[in-house]
Amino acid sequence: MKIQFYNSLTNQHEQFTPLEPGKVSMYSCGPTVYDFAHIGNFRSFLFGDLLRRFFELTDHEVHHVMNITDVGHMVEGESDKMMEAANRVKVNKKSGRVPEGAIENPEDPYQIAEFYTQAFLEDARRLGYKVAYEYPQNVPKATHHVEGANGMIGMIQKLLERGHAYVADDGVVYYSVESFPGYGQLSGNSLEKIQSNAGGRVSEANQSQKKHPGDFMLWKPDQHHIMKWDSPWGVGYPGWHIECSVMARSIIGRDVIDIHTGGEDLIFPHHECEIAQSCGATGEDRFANFWIHARFLFVENEKMSKSLGNFYTARDVFDGKVKVTDENTGELMEMGRSVHPAVLRFELIKSHYRTNMNFTAKGLIDSAQTIDRMVEFRRTLESKIEDDGGQAEVDLSHPVLGEFTAMLADDLNVSGALGVMLPWIKGDHPDPQLSLAVLKKMNSVLSVAPINEGIANAAEEVESESDAAEFEQAQQWANEMDTARQDKDWPTSDAFRDKIHAAGFEVQQTPEGSKIKRKLSV
């Protein structure tokens, strides 16, 4: 099967061949843990997850690594991301988003980072992000990789030795972009074309000590920074870009990896700098063979931002805080209905990673319908299979599964794959065991029906069955509804139906009587 992706490094589709046959090494830029991760973050992460699961479907052994950026970064002057986070934590504590007692001391960036790391992992696992189940071995923290020869300090030393870095008059260690001819190959920028401060974000003071305006910081001596480490260049903290170069190399154990993923905004400067650092330190001519970037997510046709009021964390969506326009009043109001993680996952992966996807309340409802159908299909198949009926084996030679996979092999064409899957679900299924095997394979990539397909020991974390009592209650009502229907007592029957709906369940008339099922996203 021909596997091809759009490679940001060359700006074209390229056939993918792993460095080692049958094995794929992947590094994804992870979250900065000074706030809850938002749906835009997860769009990017889940695209990486999809890629990883695709490779597993096609019998590759995947080593996927994603970092946690838990080092505060300089913004301007004395302000620091972690300090901003500290202030936010104080606010969030009041509003209840951060539970009382979760962060004892908001002044301690380590506590803040740890809190948001755990929150991230929880959200990520609910969304079926596989690598989050491999914490900590494949989800390294930047703070654990600062020191030592294989840490950031070691790599900076290496870069100094090899003439790719210098210590400026102010004591800051900079990477010299002019020392690396390949600088700019990812972003398409050349050193001449990189306008100093075109984005208006750099302070003059920081620029003056550099040899070239494009030079970027590797180590900043700063006694006052709360997160600080001893180094040959004084007590201070590392630059932002160096962590990914270091962790990719040390966890994956290769100088050159197969795939590096991230959001499109990371192309420049972050990924450009990673390439310069990694290649500068290893002497290789490339760091990753493939750079694959996900585009930004929009919310109701606008860029997601806090000021527009359309900024959603994953847990905002789970909790039904997505705003919709009220049909009667025209005002924005919260949906007020919880959204199943599988619905959010599906919504975030169903459109191509290289398009600007538009996150909408309507889209969520559409997604819920589709997942409902998949789940229902799976239940139907399972109910037709005798207990202990054994497992049917299926591989990619199965025509439908093969076509589904071929779609994904073409630059992760999820829509195309769904265009194969959904009509197939609608069709006839004379061999439920075989169909179930096919569905499971498909779901090992989509991971929505259920969301934890292929993840060992994940079930109990995702589906909290604490609401089993609610389910019992609803089924009880459904039974009473049946009794009423037998007596042709329609008002009573309708009343029970209303009760069931109000409790968040659907009720279906079947030959075996009324059956209920939980609505995924109501």
Next chain:
RNA sequence: GGCGUCGUAGCCAAGUGGCUAAGGCAGCGGAUUGCAAAUCCGCCAUCGCGGGUUCGACUCCCGCCGACGCCUCCA
């Protein structure tokens, strides 16, 4: 100014130099139903605009219009 992505029905979204332009949602008609829901059957687009290449373009080329991203906080 530099670099890059994109423009397919009410919405989401595949795809191809020429067979009926996937699939989903919504909608419409019908079957079914106590009424609904679910389900099933049927209907529902000429591909931003203008030129060119070609026997033939939505698909290739040029121009235009429009949307969006990056150019040192950002997934």
